[in-house]
Structure formats: C-alpha cells, structure tokens
Amino acid sequence: MPDQHQQPVIQEDPIAAIATPLGIGALAVIRVSGRGALDIAGKVFRKAVDPDFRFGDSKGFVAHFGRVYDRDGLVDEVVALVFRSPGSFTREDMVEFSCHGGPVVVRHLLQALYEAGCRPAEPGEFTRRAFMNGRIDLLQAEAIGEMIHARSESAYRTAVNQMQGNLSLKLDQLRQRLLESCALLELELDFSEEDVEFQSRGELKEQLMQLKEEVQKLVDSYQHGRLLSEGVATVIVGKPNAGKSTLLNTLLGEERAIVSHMPGTTRDYIEECFVHEKTMFRLTDTAGLRESDEEIEREGIGRSYRKIGEADLILYMLDISQPDYLQEAEVVREFRDTYGRAKLIVIANKTDLVPDAEERICKIQEETGCDVVGLSAKQGEGMETLLKQMSNMVEGLDKLHDASVLVTSLRHYVSLRNASDAVGNALSLLGAYAGTELIAFELRSALDYVGEITGKVVSEELLNVIFDRFCIGK
Ligand code: GDP
DSSP states (O other): OOOTTTSOOOOOSOEEEEOSOSSSEEEEEEEEESTTHHHHHHHHEEETTBTTOOGGGSOTTEEEEEEEEETTEEEEEEEEEEEOTTSSSSSSOEEEEEEEEOHHHHHHHHHHHHHHTOEEOOBTHHHHHHHHTTSSOHHHHHHHHHHHHOOSHHHHHHHHHHHHTHHHHHHHHHHHHHHHHHHHHHHHHHTGGGOOOSSOHHHHHHHHHHHHHHHHHHHHHHHHHHHHHHOEEEEEEESTTSSHHHHHHHHHTSOOSOOOSSTTOOOSOEEEEEEETTEEEEEEEOOOOSOOOSHHHHHHHHHHHHHHHHOSEEEEEEETTSTTTTTTHHHHHHHHHHHOGGGEEEEEEOGGGOTTHHHHHHHHHHHHOSOEEEEBTTTTBTHHHHHHHHHHHHHHHHTTSOGGGOOOOHHHHHHHHHHHHHHHHHHHHHHTTOOHHHHHHHHHHHHHHHHHHHTSSOOHHHHHHHHHTSOBTO
C-alpha cells in the first residue's frame, strides 16, 4: 500500500465537478480540489455569520453554512466542508459544497466556480489525483470504481475488501520477497569477477517455488473472483418452443424476451442480469438449436454456440410434454462430456402438461446421466429448486478461495499470470544452471508485472484507460 506520509503532495491545477448524479434530488455535492482551491471556493462563498470569513483561515474537516453568489446574485444556500492538504481524498486542498439538488442550481454553482478559476474535472480525475499523491494505490482506485458499479452483495463485498487494501498488502509482500531475491542476484553480478553466491541456489529455488505457488493461487482465484464481480454468465439452450424465453422472463420478472408459438423466434441472443441471493447472473437466451435454412436464424444459431463455449453455467431445457422428449438425450450427454457436469443443469420443462412428469424426469436422468430439475416455467413451479442449484454452483467455488484476497479484474489476472510465468522461467533457468543475469532478468520482469497491478510500475496510457472508465466527479 502507498505510504502517504512519505510522499510529498503535488497540488495540481484547481478542478471542480458535481460528485452526485445529475438530476433532481434533495442535495447535490460539488467538489473543488487543487492548488488554490480554498481561495477559489472562497470567492463565491459568503459565510452567514461572518462576512470576513476565508476558507484559508478554517481548520480541516469543518463545515460552514453560507451562501454562494455569482455575478447576477444569489445562487443557493449551501454547506461547505473544508479539507486541508494532505487530509483530503485527493490529498490536495479541497472544498465540498452541498447545495440543493437541481440541475440548474448545480449548473450555476459550477459556472461560478469556473469563473473564479477552476476548470471542469475529467472523468476519474479526483481519484487519479488520490492515486498520484499516494492516498490509494491503483488497485484500490479500481476497487472504488467496482464498488460504485456493484450490483450484487458479493460484488460489493469483494470490492470493499479490495478497497481496504487486503489484496494490495498481499501483493506488496510478494513484491518485497521477489525484490530481496532479485537484489541478492544483482549483487552477485556486481561481484561477478569474484564468483560469489550471496544466496545458495537451493535456498533460492525453495523461495521461488513458494512464491510461484502463492502467485498461482491468486491467478486461480480469478475463476471465482470474476463470477462475483462480473456475474455468472449463464446460457439457456434447447430446441425452439422448449420454453427458454418463458424461463428468462420468469427469472427476470419482466417481459423482456418475446415469447411466441412460432418455432425459431428468438433469432439472436439477448443478455440480461438478475441477482439471486448474493450472486448476479448474466442470462443469455439463445436462438433455438436446430438446423435452419434461413440465413438470419443460422447466424443466431452460430452465435449461440459461441456463447455456450464462453458460459459459466448452461441451462439445457427439454420440453417433456412432447412425445419425443427423450430424443435429445444424446445431445445432452455430449454437452455433459464437452462442458462438464459442474457447468450443466438439465431442465425438464412443462411439467404442468403431463401427468407422468416424475417418471419422465427419471427416464431423462437415466438416459443422460445428469441431475434433472423438473419445472413449469409458465407457472413458476420448480423455480426455487432451479435457483438453488444455480447458486450451489457458485457456492462450491466459494469454499476454494480466501474471499478477502480474490482477483476480480482481467487486468490483474493477466499481470499475475505473466508474473507466475516469469517466476516459472526463473526456476527452469535455475534448474538448467543458467547464468545469474538471465535468472535476475526473469525476476525483474516478475517484479514489474506485480508492480503494474498496484501502480508501482505504470504507464500514462494505462492510467488513462483505467480512469477514463470513472464518472466525472469521482
Ligand atoms: P422458446 O422458443 O424455447 O423460447 O419457447 P417459449 O418460451 O417461446 O415458449 C414456447 C411456448 O411454450 C409458449 O407458448 C409458452 O407459453 C409455452 N410454455 C413455456 N413454458 C411452459 C410451461 O412450463 N408450461 C406450459 N404449459 N407452457 C409453457
């Protein structure tokens, strides 16, 4: 984690932006940060009880009640909260105005601040400054973004853990250990004439193996972390008219997909999210899986297969009211073998239409070798069992990983995988009695990859990509 006490604060040019959603509400918050922020904010503000008041004379973390004026007169009554550098989110001088939450009020207040010397903030600029000034590391900055966008309890919890710095701490420890091994090797290089070893090769191997194992654990946790932060990619497959759109609508609780009697109406795929208990599922209804002459429908079917390949969970739906309900058993078995039992839930739909539903379900179980959930998508019967099965799949993964240090972002996953590979290369080189400089080179790379995650080693381009995703005022 960054050490905010050691790093000097750089106060950049003053910026202002609304920090709350633009719209009608009881209150809106406008933030001002940067060099001279207290003076600029003071130009538009008059304290109710003290006409000579200046923000520069105020302590930090103090609220002042007063009025904001522009050239034409009174803008609004506000509360102004003062933060003095380095005790603010950006570590710069900051003032936060709470004004009444109307779009026109906000526009006037911002305009007054621009005229007094601020410029409009870029998306994510406040958080970027917090990072640049060592208030938070890059991982924590991203976690703030993830927390704001979290739509499920699990995604929120994971982001909070990351914001607290659990993963940052773990990565800093790993980095420290890599640094020590690397430093010893580099010292040997400085003394290369004298042929000394500052650390025995056996010891180094032991350390690197431990490091690799720990990095690999983090790499593997992405499988779970991704499900929590992005949601479980779920596809519903089955023949046209099996009831896929009906199930989708029931799960989403709204008429999103067009339900129709004509086979082949779900030509493309649609994706919608819903949260069950703590987990978010991203649902895709696919075009019916049948041979088709029609070009558009064929394209839809092609896309369906691609979606199935990428899915975390497949709901295979059979219509058990049809006389040939066992016809697809072979296809289901293929799905089971290709995608794995853990990913597949077989649904026997339309149980309300046949009196011998239980018997038919047993037959499907025998023929496919899969557990089968009986369902009436139309009447909602069996939905609870289905949802329970869907949640179980994610809970199974829960137990595999320490939830406080999960990797949830593709960027972090890629860097960690690269780091793990680099340590692996160093180990191979060590085994092959390769030169010290080659091993040191691999460890340096591993260090850089880990440093990329928290922002110790970072390019301007990467920062732009990360902070552009934030909203203005964050
Ligand atoms: P899709 O082509 O697989 O998306 O199938 P749809 O959801 O469009 O459903 C096809 C037809 O079956 C519609 O008329 C639905 O109302 C009907 N249907 C779907 N599920 C059930 C069910 O559980 N019971 C009954 N009786 N009809 C259903």
